[in-house]
Amino acid sequence: MSTTVDWLRTSTPGLLLLCGAAIAVLLIAIIRFKLEPFIALLLTGLGLALAAGLPVSQIVGTALKSGDSLLETGFGSILGHIAVIIGLGTVLGAILERSGGADVLTQKLLSLFGEKGAPVAMGLLGLIFGIPVFFDIGIFVLAPLVYVAAKRGGRSLVLYAMPMLAGLSMTHAFLPPHPGPVSLGGLLGVSLGWLIVMGFVCGIPGFIAAGIVWGSWIGKRVHVEVPADFLVREPDSVTEGPGAATAAPDTTTATLVKRPPSVGLIGAIIAVPLVLILGATFGTQLLIKGSKPLQVLTFLGTPAVALLLTVLLAFYVLGIRRGSTVQELSAVTAESLRPVGMLLLVVGAGAFFGKVISATGIGTALAHTMSAAGLPVIVLAYVISCGLRIAQGSATVAIVTTGGIVAPLVAEHGYSQVALALIAMAIAAGSIILSHVNDGGFWIISKFFNLTVKQTLQTWTVLETVLSVVSFAVAAVLFAILA
Numbered sequence: 001m002s003t004t005v006d007w008l009r010t011s012t013p014g015l016l017l018l019c020g021a022a023i024a025v026l027l028i029a030i031i032r033f034k035l036e037p038f039i040a041l042l043l044t045g046l047g048l049a050l051a052a053g054l055p056v057s058q059i060v061g062t063a064l065k066s067g068d069s070l071l072e073t074g075f076g077s078i079l080g081h082i083a084v085i086i087g088l089g090t091v092l093g094a095i096l097e098r099s100g101g102a103d104v105l106t107q108k109l110l111s112l113f114g115e116k117g118a119p120v121a122m123g124l125l126g127l128i129f130g131i132p133v134f135f136d137i138g139i140f141v142l143a144p145l146v147y148v149a150a151k152r153g154g155r156s157l158v159l160y161a162m163p164m165l166a167g168l169s170m171t172h173a174f175l176p177p178h179p180g181p182v183s184l185g186g187l188l189g190v191s192l193g194w195l196i197v198m199g200f201v202c203g204i205p206g207f208i209a210a211g212i213v214w215g216s217w218i219g220k221r222v223h224v225e226v227p228a229d230f231l232v233r234e235p236d237s238v239t240e241g242p243g244a245a246t247a248a249p250d251t252t253t254a255t256l257v258k259r260p261p262s263v264g265l266i267g268a269i270i271a272v273p274l275v276l277i278l279g280a281t282f283g284t285q286l287l288i289k290g291s292k293p294l295q296v297l298t299f300l301g302t303p304a305v306a307l308l309l310t311v312l313l314a315f316y317v318l319g320i321r322r323g324s325t326v327q328e329l330s331a332v333t334a335e336s337l338r339p340v341g342m343l344l345l346v347v348g349a350g351a352f353f354g355k356v357i358s359a360t361g362i363g364t365a366l367a368h369t370m371s372a373a374g375l376p377v378i379v380l381a382y383v384i385s386c387g388l389r390i391a392q393g394s395a396t397v398a399i400v401t402t403g404g405i406v407a408p409l410v411a412e413h414g415y416s417q418v419a420l421a422l423i424a425m426a427i428a429a430g431s432i433i434l435s436h437v438n439d440g441g442f443w444i445i446s447k448f449f450n451l452t453v454k455q456t457l458q459t460w461t462v463l464e465t466v467l468s469v470v471s472f473a474v475a476a477v478l479f480a481i482l483a
Contacts, residue, residue, distance in 0.1 A: 005053075008051070008052075009052055009053045009360075015052075015360060015361060015362045016362070018048065018051055018052055018360070018362065019048075019357060019360075019362045019405075022044050022047065022048040022051075023044075023388070023401075025044055025047070026040055026041065026044040026353075026392075026401075027388075027391045027392050029043070029044065030392045030394075030397075031391065031392055031393075031438060036342075037346050037349070037350075037392075037394060037397050038342065038345040038346045038349045039349075041346065041349035041350050041352070041353050041397070041401075042349045042352065044353060045074070045349070045352045045353040045355075045356045046059065046071075046356075048353075048356050048357070048360065049070065049356045049359070049360070052356075052359075052360035052362075054070070054356070054359055054360065057069075058070060058359065059071060059356075070352065070355045070356055070359055071352060073355060074348070074351050074352030074353075074354070074355035074356070075348040075349070075351065075352055077186065077351065077355075078183060078186045078187065078347060078348060078350075078351035078400075079344060079347070079348045079351075082179065082182045082183055082185075082186060082344075082347060083344055084304040084307075085176065085177050085182050085192075085303050085304055085307060086177060086179055086182060086340060086343070086344065087337060087340060088177070088304065088307035088308055088310075088311050089132060089176075089177030089178070089307055090134065090336050090337060090339075090340055091311050091332075091333050091336050091337065092132045092177075092269075092273075092307060092310055092311050092314055093132040093133035093134060093137060093336070094137075094332050094333070094335065094336030095311070095314040095315065095318055095319065095329075095332060096129070096132055096133065096266065096269065096270070096314065096318070097133060097137070097141050098332050099261055099266075099314075099318040099319070099322070100260050100261065101129070101261055101266040101318070103145065103260065104260050104261060104262070104263055104266060105125055105128060105129060105263060105266060106121075106125055106142075106145045106149075108263045109121035109122075109124055109125055110149065115152070115153055118149050118152075118153055118160060119159050119160055119162075119163045119212075119215060119216060119219065120163065120212060121149075122142075122145075122146055122149060122160045122161070122163045122164040122167075123163030123164060123166060123167050123207070123211045123212055123215070124167065125142060125145070125164060125167065126138065126142060126163065126164035126165065126166065126167025126168040126171075126211075127167030127168075127170065127171060127207060128167075128267070128270065129141070129142065129167075129168075130167050130168040130169075130170070130171030130172060131171050131175060131270055131274075132177070132270055133168075134172065134178070135168050135169060135172040135178075135441065136440075136441065136444055138168040138172075139165070139168065139444055139445070139448055140448075142164055142168075143161075143448045143449070146160045146161050146164055146449075147226050150226050151226050155219070156219050156220070156222060156223040156224050156225075157224040157225065157226050157449055157450060158215075158218060158219040158222045158223070158224050158449070158451075158455075158459050159215065159216065159219025159220065160219070161445075161449045162210075162211060162214070162215030162218065162219060162459060162460075162463055163211040163212055163215045163216075164211075165211070165445065165460065165463065166207050166210045166211025166212075166215060166463055166467060167207060167211060169210075169432060169463075169464065169467060170203040170204075170206060170207040170210075170211075170467060170471075171203070172395075173203070173395065173428045173429070173431060173432045173467075173471075174195075174198075174199035174200075174202060174203040174425060174428050174429075174471070175195070175196060175199040175200070175203070176192045176195055176196060176199075176277075176303065177273070177303065177307060179343060179347060179396055180395060180396055180399040180400075180428055180431060181195050181199060181424065181428060182303075183347050183350075183351070183396075183399055183400050183403060184399060184403050184424040184427060184428065185424070186351075187351065187354065187400070187403035187404060187407050188403060188406070188407055188410055188420050188423065188424055189407075189411075189420065190417055190420035190421050190424055191281055191417055192277055192281075192303050193277050193278050193280060193281025193282070193301070194281060194417045194418060194420070194421040195421050195424060196274060196277060196278060197278070197281075197421070198418070198421040198422055198424070198425050198475070198478075199425065199428075201474065201478070202422070202425040202429070202471045202472075202474045202475045202478070203425075203471055205470055205471065205474050206429070206466070206467040206468070206469075206470040206471035206474070207467065209466050209467070209470040210463045210464070210466040210467035210470065211463070211467075214462065214463055214466050215463065218458065218459050218462070218463075222455055222458055222459055224449065224450050224451060224455065225450070226450070227450055259322060261317075261318055261322070265317060265318075269310060269313060269314050269317070269318070272306070272309070272310045272313060273303070273306040273307050273309075273310045276300050276301045276305075276306035276309070276310075277301050277303055277306050278301070279297050279300070279301050280297045280298050280300065280301020280302065281301065283297035283298065283301070284298070315329055343396065346394075346396055346397060346400070347396065347400055350396075350397060350400030350401050350403075350404065351400060351404060353400075353401060353404055354400070354401065354403060354404015354405065354407060355404065357404055357405055357408070358404070358407065358408045362405075362408075376476075376479075377406065377409050377410060377413070377423060378422065378423050378426045378475065378476055378479045378483075379426075379476070380406070380409070381402060381406045381423050381426045381427045381430070382426040382427070382429060382430045382472050382476075383430070384402045384405055384406070384427075384430070385398050385399065385402040385426070385427045385428075385429070385430025385431050386430040386433045386434075386468070388401055388402060388430075388431075389430060389431050389432065389433055389434070390433065390434050390436075391438075392438065393435075393436075393438035393439040393440070393442075394439070394440075395431040395432055395439075396431075398427075398430065398431040399427055399428060399431045402427045402430065402431070403424075403427060406423065406427065410423060415483060416482075416483070418482050418483075419479060419482060419483040422475045422478055422479040422482070422483070423475075423479070425471065425472075425475040426472055426475045426476065426479075428471075429467075429468045429469075429471040429472035429475065430468065430472065432464050432467060432468050433464060433465050433468035433469070434461060434464065434465050434468075435460060435461055435464040436457065436461055437453070442456060442460065442461070445460050446460075
């Protein structure tokens with residue numbers, strides 16, 4: 001018995017078997033028994049640590065001191081990096097939404113592209129508005145505008161919905177301040193500036209292939225009408241605010257819509273944090289180390305600072321200056337932050353699971369196995385992420401768990417920031433493949449766009465797979481050239 005235990009804890013095949021068993025238990029707990037991912041990740045991480053023979057003091061600390069334990073450092077290291085960013089990003093998205101910014105962008109894009117180009121306009125709307133807004137919130141906000149565009153165009157709802165969904169999905173998977181990319185920044189040690197650059201480089205081709213090319217093709221073959229109860233009336237003015245045209249569920253109560261903001265103002269607010277973060281990233285490469293300009297850029301470009309400044313700017317130009325009170329702004333902030341708690345717990349538990357994997361030496365075992373098989377790390381990262389996504393449905397769980405498994409491998413190779421960002425893009429691409437019935441987003445899309453399960457599989461599931469494969473292909477080619 002002791003020989004078998006020693007083999008599991010010390011040999012490469014044994015460690016790989018332990019890792020595989022832990023992931024299998026995790027998936028069974030989430031899929032079969034419907035256990036909350038936060039609880040499942042926590043239990044599986046503790047079980048793996050004990051099975052691998054790690055000392056209790058290393059796992060949870062002692063009665064007097066636990067600050068250096070895997071449990072606390074696993075949660076603390078990642079949450080310290082992402083909690084502020086996700087919180088501020090959520091608030092910024094809510095302010096942009098309640099100010100009527102989505103309506104303004106829609107009207108402008110439709111006027112630019114015309115009736116025939118309306119699907120492309122919907123795609124760009126999802127792409128632009130998806131940067132500061134979470135995926136599901138983006139659907140709630142933009143769905144009424146898709147209904148109106150489809151009704152006016154007289155064509156299938158699918159033709160207008162798929163490009164918009166591709167834009168939202170691409171930004172959610174590949175770009176900060178969304179939780180997946182931000183988590184990968186902390187897990188892999190890559191700056192958010194490079195994640196933004198590579199997110200656009202890898203994600204835009206995927207968005208075009210999935211949203212524009214596939215969306216246009218399938219939209220002409222799957223015809224879905226806009227039901228009368230979806231479209232109560234067409235808004236006469238953007239001042240009526242988001243959601244005015246639909247009977248879909250209203251997810252919020254507070255609103256800041258007094259009069260419509262300009263398109264330029266909305267675009268500028270969205271661009272501010274991106275410009276500041278990119279300024280710090282490239283300032284590090286171009287300016288003298290320790291110089292005052294670099295210190296200023298570094299401070300302003302720290303993601304938490306950049307987003308805080310942007311939120312304050314949005315509070316003023318979209319709120320105070322347009323007649324909103326501090327109380328209204330506080331109400332919007334409080335409402336937007338309510339769903340964030342469970343998200344952070346899942347991310348923290350996933351990071352703890354990854355810490356355990358690293359402490360057991362499984363990462364080193366995987367590195368040796370991968371080297372022997374000649375499998376590139378970027379392919380391994382994508383395959384693991386795909387497997388987790390398909391099996392349990394949550395993109396965030398797939399990203400954080402894969403990041404924890406892959407982190408020890410990339411640490412050994414000393415990859416550049418560009419290479420690390422491309423590995424992060426491979427993980428992000430894998431996390432969105434083949435959305436199906438175990439993914440909550442699958443059912444949201446089916447409900448909001450009047451699709452049967454079969455139609456959702458034909459349209460949305462294929463769209464996510466195309467977005468995943470094309471974006472990974474771009475990342476893999478760039479990794480082969482630059483790494």
